[in-house]
Amino acid sequence: MDELLQRLRSEGFRMTQERLALLQQFRDIGRIVTPAEMHQIAQERGVSVGLTTVYRLFEALTKVGATVPFLVDGTIYYTFCDADHHHHVICMRCHRLTEVRGCPTYDGLPANWEVQGHRVDWFGVCPECQTDMQQAH
Ligand SMILES: [Zn+2]
Ligand SMILES: [Zn+2]
Ligand SMILES: [Zn+2]
Structure with a gap:
């Protein structure tokens, strides 16, 4: 800080x-x-x-x-975001965000690229929202 x-x-x-x-x-x-x-x-x-x-x-x-x-x-x-390299998973319903430390693989990238960095985030529905949605039905 x-x-x-x-x-x-x-x-x-x-x-x-x-x-x-x-x-x-x-x-x-x-x-x-x-x-x-x-x-x-x-x-x-x-x-x-x-x-x-x-x-x-x-x-x-x-x-x-x-x-x-x-x-x-x-x-x-x-x-x-703090300085450490990380990713995010974000709930599209309540906008809660959790940091993810592991990095995805580079499978599927075109050949012969010198990759210098990446930005990856996941979007979905968090466990609490899933419970909420089930109770609403
Ligand atoms: Zn962050
Ligand atoms: Zn949520
Ligand atoms: Zn990464």
């Missing part, structure tokens, strides 16, 4: 108590969120920052590679 704060500072993002609280909430939220959702959650938890600040934080986090955007039904959602 200290290193992240330093990188954010070097991007010209001025850290305040409220902004730090916002960053910590975003880090611990465990789901993908839009800036508007993050703003509302912060308000509900007593962190009074403006929506513009949420956008600024997400922009700064994007610059330092500590957040990843997801396009879901035409809306951009964000998740906090």
Whole structure:
């Protein structure tokens, strides 16, 4: 976290108590969120920052590679990502997100490519939502 704060500072993002609280909430939220959702959650938890600040934080986090955007039904959602290489599995119903540490194989790639990285995410329905959906029937 200290290193992240330093990188954010070097991007010209001025850290305040409220902004730090916002960053910590975003880090611990465990789901993908839009800036508007993050703003509302912060308000509900007593962190009074403006929506513009949420956008600024997400922009700064994007610059330092500590957040990843997801396009879901035409809306951009964000998740906090630490520096370790990982993947995600995301519930399309409740937007819960879990990090996945294992990497998929490179089977099926065209020959003679020098691969330098990959981005893989899985989308589906989490166990809790599956239970919810069964009970609703
Ligand atoms: Zn991540
Ligand atoms: Zn779910
Ligand atoms: Zn990987």
